[in-house]
Amino acid sequence: MTQAAGWSLKVRILSMGPAPFAETAAAARSCYSARPVLPEGLPPERWGDLLASIIQAGHHTTLAHTHITFLVEGLSRHCIWAFLHRHPFYNSEQVSQRYVAVAVDAMAVPPGLPPAAANRFRQGMTAMMAAYQTMTEALRPAAHAQWSERFPPKRKGFERDVGKRAMESARYLLPLAVTAHLHHTVSLLTLMRLHAAAPLCETPDEAGALTRLMVEAVIAIDPEIARFIPGPVARDPQPEVDPGFVADFDARLGKRTSLLVHATDNGDRALAEGVRAAMGQTQATMSDVEAIAWGLDPARNPLLGLPFNLTEHDARLTALHHVHYTFHKKLSHTADSQNQRHRMTPATRPRLVDQVGENPETIDPSLLAGADEAVQAEYRQALEAGFVAWREVLALGGDPLDAAYLLPNAVAVRMVESGDLAALRHKMAMRLCFNAQEEIWRAAVEEAVQIGQRHPEIGKLLLPPCTIRDRAGVRPLCPEGERYCGVPVWKYEIQEWERVI
Numbered sequence: 001m002t003q004a005a006g007w008s009l010k011v012r013i014l015s016m017g018p019a020p021f022a023e024t025a026a027a028a029r030s031c032y033s034a035r036p037v038l039p040e041g042l043p044p045e046r047w048g049d050l051l052a053s054i055i056q057a058g059h060h061t062t063l064a065h066t067h068i069t070f071l072v073e074g075l076s077r078h079c080i081w082a083f084l085h086r087h088p089f090y091n092s093e094q095v096s097q098r099y100v101a102v103a104v105d106a107m108a109v110p111p112g113l114p115p116a117a118a119n120r121f122r123q124g125m126t127a128m129m130a131a132y133q134t135m136t137e138a139l140r141p142a143a144h145a146q147w148s149e150r151f152p153p154k155r156k157g158f159e160r161d162v163g164k165r166a167m168e169s170a171r172y173l174l175p176l177a178v179t180a181h182l183h184h185t186v187s188l189l190t191l192m193r194l195h196a197a198a199p200l201c202e203t204p205d206e207a208g209a210l211t212r213l214m215v216e217a218v219i220a221i222d223p224e225i226a227r228f229i230p231g232p233v234a235r236d237p238q239p240e241v242d243p244g245f246v247a248d249f250d251a252r253l254g255k256r257t258s259l260l261v262h263a264t265d266n267g268d269r270a271l272a273e274g275v276r277a278a279m280g281q282t283q284a285t286m287s288d289v290e291a292i293a294w295g296l297d298p299a300r301n302p303l304l305g306l307p308f309n310l311t312e313h314d315a316r317l318t319a320l321h322h323v324h325y326t327f328h329k330k331l332s333h334t335a336d337s338q339n340q341r342h343r344m345t346p347a348t349r350p351r352l353v354d355q356v357g358e359n360p361e362t363i364d365p366s367l368l369a370g371a372d373e374a375v376q377a378e379y380r381q382a383l384e385a386g387f388v389a390w391r392e393v394l395a396l397g398g399d400p401l402d403a404a405y406l407l408p409n410a411v412a413v414r415m416v417e418s419g420d421l422a423a424l425r426h427k428m429a430m431r432l433c434f435n436a437q438e439e440i441w442r443a444a445v446e447e448a449v450q451i452g453q454r455h456p457e458i459g460k461l462l463l464p465p466c467t468i469r470d471r472a473g474v475r476p477l478c479p480e481g482e483r484y485c486g487v488p489v490w491k492y493e494i495q496e497w498e499r500v501i
Contacts, residue, residue, distance in 0.1 A: 003213070004209035004210070004212070004213055005111075005209075006111030006209070007074065007108060007111065007206055007209050008073075008074035008107075008108050008179060009072070009073070009074045009075055009206070009209055009210055009213060010072070010073040010074055010213075011070055011071070011072055011073075011210070011213035011214055011217055012070065012071050012217060013068060013069070013070055013071075013217045013218070013221065014069040014070065014071050014183065015068070015069045016066065016067070016068040016069070016218065016221060017066050018221070018222075019039050019040075019222055020066035020068075020188050020218070020221075020222050020225065021047070021051060021188075021222060021224050021225050021228065022039035022040070022042055022044075022047065022222075022224075023039045023065055023066050024051060024062045024063055024065060024066065024188065025039070025042050025046075025047030025050055025051055025062075026038055026039040026042055026047075027062040027065050028050060028051070028054055028059075028062045029042065029047075029050070044224050048224070048227075051228060052227075052228070055228055060189050061189075063187065063188045063189035063192065064187040064188070064189045064190075065187075065188075066187065066188040067185055067186065067187050067188075068185065068186060068187075068188065068191065068214075068218060069183060069184070069185040070183070070184045070185070070186075070214055070217070071181070071182075071183060071184075072181065072182050072183075072184050072210070073179075073181040074106075074108065074179045074181070075108075075179055075180060075181075075182070075206070075210060076108040076176065076177050076178065076179050076180075076203070076206060076405060077097070077176055077177075077178050077179070077180055077334075077337060077409075078176035078177065078203055078206075078333075078404065078405050079108075079201075079203040079206040079207055079210065080092075080094065080180060080182070080337065081176075081333065081336065081337045081340065082201045082202045082203045082207070082352070083194075083198065083201040083203055083206075083207040083210075084184065084194075084207075084210070085337070085340050085341065086201065086340070087190075087193075087343075088343035088344065088346065089186065089187065089189075089190045089193075090184060090185065090186050090190060090343075091184070091185045091186075092182050092183065092184050092185075092341075093182060093183045094180045094181065094182030094183075095180050095181050095182065097171050097174070097178070097180070097334065097409075098164070098167070098168040098171065098437065099164045099167070099168065101136075101167060102129070102132065102171070102174060102178055104129055106178055106179045106180075107125050107129070107175070107177050107178060107179060108177045108178075108179050108206065108405065109121055109122060109125075109177065109405075110205065110206070110399075110402035110405055111205070112205055112399060112402055113393070113398050113399075113402050113403075114396060114397045114398065116396045116397070117393045117396035117397055117398035117402075117403075120389060120392050120393050120396055121177075121389070121393050121398070121403075121405075121406055123389065124175070124385075124386060124389025124390065124392075124393070124406050125175055125177055125406065127382075127385055127386070127389065128173055128174060128175045128382070128385075128386050128389075128406075128408065129174070129175075131173045131378075131382035131385070131386075132170050132171065132173045132174050133170075134378070134382075135166075135169075135170035135173055135375075135378070135379060135382065136163075136166050136167045136170040137166070138166075138170075138371070138375045138378065138379075139166040139169050139170055139367060139368070139371055139375065140162060140163065140166045141371070141372070142166075142367050142368075142370040142371040142372075142375070143162045143163075143165040143166040143169070143367060143501060144162045145370065146165070146367065146370060146500050146501040147161060147162050147165060147501065150485065150486030150487060151486050157482075165367065165501050166367075168365070168437075169365035169367040169368060171334060171409055172332060172334060172362075172363075172364070172365050172408065172409050172410040173379070173382050173383065173386070173408055173409070173410065174334075174408065174409050175386065175405060175406050175407065175408060175409075176333060176404065176405050176406070176407050176408070176409065176411075177405040177406060178409075188218075188225075191211075191214060191215065191218065192228075192229060192230055194207075194211050194214070195211040195212075195214075195215055195229055195230060195231075195232065196230040196231065196232060196233050197232075197233065198210075198211050198232055199232045199233060199234065199235050200233065200235055202351045202352060202353065202401055202404070203401065204235075204401070205401075205402075208232060215229055241350070241354040245350065245354075245355070246355050246357065246414070249328065249330075249414050250330075250414075252328055253328050253329075253330055253414075256446055257329065257330060257331065257439070257442050257443045257446055258327045258328070258329040258330075258417075258443040258446045258447050258450075259327060259328045259329070259446075259450075260325060260326075260327055260447065260450040260451065260454065261326050261327065261328050261416075262324075262325070262326035262418075263323075263324070263325050263326075263451070263454045263455065264322070264323045264324050264325075267323040267421075267454065267455040267458060268288055268292060268455045268456070268457045268458055269288055270322045270323050271291070271292055271295060271296070271319055271320065271322060271323050271421065271455075271458060272286075272287075272288035272289075272291035272292050272295075273291075273319075273322075274295070274318070274319025274320075274321075274322045275291040275292065275294050275295040275316050275319045276291050277319070278295075278315035278316045278318065278319055279291075279294065279315070279316065288457065289457055292457045292458065292461070293461075294316050295316045295317060295319050295320060296320070296421075296425065296458065296461040297461050297471065298463070298468045298469070298471040298472035299471040299472065299473075301314075301316060301317070302472050302473070303317065304317075304468055304472060305468055305469050305471070305472025305473070305474040307479065309426050311422045311425075311426065317422065318422070320420065320421040320422035320425060321420045321421070321422045322420070322421075323420060323421040323455070323458065324418065324419070324420045324421070325418065325419060325420075325421070325424060325447075325451060326416065326417070326418040327416070327417050327418070327447060328414075328415075328416055329347070329414070329415050329416070329417050329443060330363070330412055330413065330414050330415075331363065331412070331413055331415075331439050331440070331443065332362070332363035332409060332410050332411065332412060332413065332439060333352070333407070333408075333409050333410070333411050333412075333413050334409035334410070335363070335437055335439035335440055336349075336413045336415070338437050338440060339440050339443070342419075342423070342426075342427045342430075342431075344419060344420075344422075344423035344426075344427075345417055345418065345419030345423050345424060345427055346417070346418065346419075347415040347416060347417035347418075348415060348416045348417075349413060349414070349415040350414065352404055352407070352411070352413065353400045353401060353404050355412075355413075355414055356404075356407065356411060358391075359387075360387065360407060360411050360412070361411070361412040362383060362408065362410035362411055362412060363410055363411075363412050363439065364379075364410065365438065365439075366438050366442075366499075366500045366501070367438075367500060367501055369500075370500060383408060383410065386406065386407070386408050389406055390403055390404075390406045390407060393406060421458065424447070424451075424462070425462060427444065428444055428447075428448055428462045428463070428464075429463065429464065429465050429468055430465070431443075431444040432444050432445065432448065432462070432463065432464035432465075432489075432494075433464050433465050433466075433480075433485070433489075434464075434485035434486075434487050434489055434499055435480060435483060435485050438499065438500075438501070441499065442499075445494060445497065448462040448494060449494060449495075464489050464490075465478075465479050466478050466479075466488075466489050466490045467489065467490040469490075470490045477490055487499075
């Protein structure tokens with residue numbers, strides 16, 4: 001295991017082929033060989049020049065054959081959000097902050113802070129952690145009241161579940177400096193891109209430390225790789241941020257979490273035409289409504305009721321790619337950290353430091369509104385104490401990018417997010433579930449309703465998992481087993497849904 005100086009990062013490889021660049025060269029040579037070329041048949045002196053030439057020419061698909069699974073420890077949630085999960089070419093399983101209590105020492109302190117600023121940073125982190133622990137207990141009564149509306153208090157695991165819901169809301173007070181451990185898998189190509197791109201994100205120092213550790217771990221197994229790893233790129237000069245950006249964005253968004261701003265013209269017709277093409281039909285033999293049902297209704301297309309997403313393997317479902325939507329959206333940092341895991345609905349986000357201003361906006365967990373006034377006041381005092389510490393770190397000479405690690409999970413993040421119907425249908429199937437993180441669920445509900453207003457035949461078939469299974473004739477209706485949310489959602493229309501916890 002390798003460790004980064006100044007950061008709490010640790011990285012080690014859990015799995016990787018023994019000779020990744022030999023595998024890359026063999027794949028490249030096989031393209032122009034009458035027989036398969038095996039890695040062990042290509043000594044370095046024979047494949048080095050070949051790899052150099054194909055990398056320089058941009059023929060990089062051969063670099064994607066080798067995948068590496070890393071165990072990463074001590075990486076900040078802020079860096080995970082700002083860098084590691086900002087692209088689609090990875091797989092991660094990280095410790096849950098919703099349901100796993102955060103350890104007191106699970107914090108990253110940017111090593112570039114001046115000594116006085118670093119001391120104030122640590123004081124702020126300690127106070128925010130204490131507030132999180134206090135609020136986890138203080139929110140239990142509100143969580144108990146909400147959970148008892150779904151389940152009887154005598155139910156097995158009831159108090160455990162109440163504690164998890166309280167902790168899920170209390171985590172909004174935690175700083176972005178909280179660290180996580182995760183299994184992270186990328187191809188060799190993606191690793192090379194990450195190493196080059198680290199300076200472009202808003203956590204450049206930590207991202208650079210991470211990618212150096214990852215590259216060093218790979219080189220320790222296959223030293224031949226070293227000469228092919230690209231160096232970090234430089235961030236090019238960009239114009240000053242318009243101070244009116246946030247106000248302009250928020251004025252358009254209004255009170256919504258998510259606002260549909262662009263959609264494919266005649267989206268219902270576009271989907272219907274794609275499905276008809278897949279099935280060899282004409283408008284005379286298959287109406288738009290019938291075609292959309294073949295592509296989007298689990299009652300007509302039972303593949304939609306299966307646990308595996310087979311969109312790319314059924315011609316009818318590939319028609320969903322022809323319809324596209326774009327949203328303006330605002331979530332808390334902690335909610336967006338989960339939202340961005342839907343990699344096929346990418347978002348464009350301004351840097352956090354460019355949208356917080358002097359008085360950062362925060363998003364509150366819904367459970368807070370049901371708590372006693374004293375608890376609500378304590379929550380807001382804890383947020384303000386964190387902002388005081390953040391401002392003082394800046395006043396003591398802390399770089400804004402470093403000081404941002406002290407902002408709370410609750411801080412608001414603005415974005416422009418897009419996706420085609422294939423990606424959004426899958427996202428809705430996951431996030432319209434009442435077990436989904438509450439903010440993301442609320443955004444998904446708003447998006448489904450707005451899509452329905454623009455494209456009625458499509459919108460009415462954007463469904464939660466239990467309703468999908470009900471229409472597909474799959475039993476049991478809830479796929480979550482003992483994690484059933486307690487609400488028979490399949491019995492209600494989306495306009496009837498209500499949820500706090």
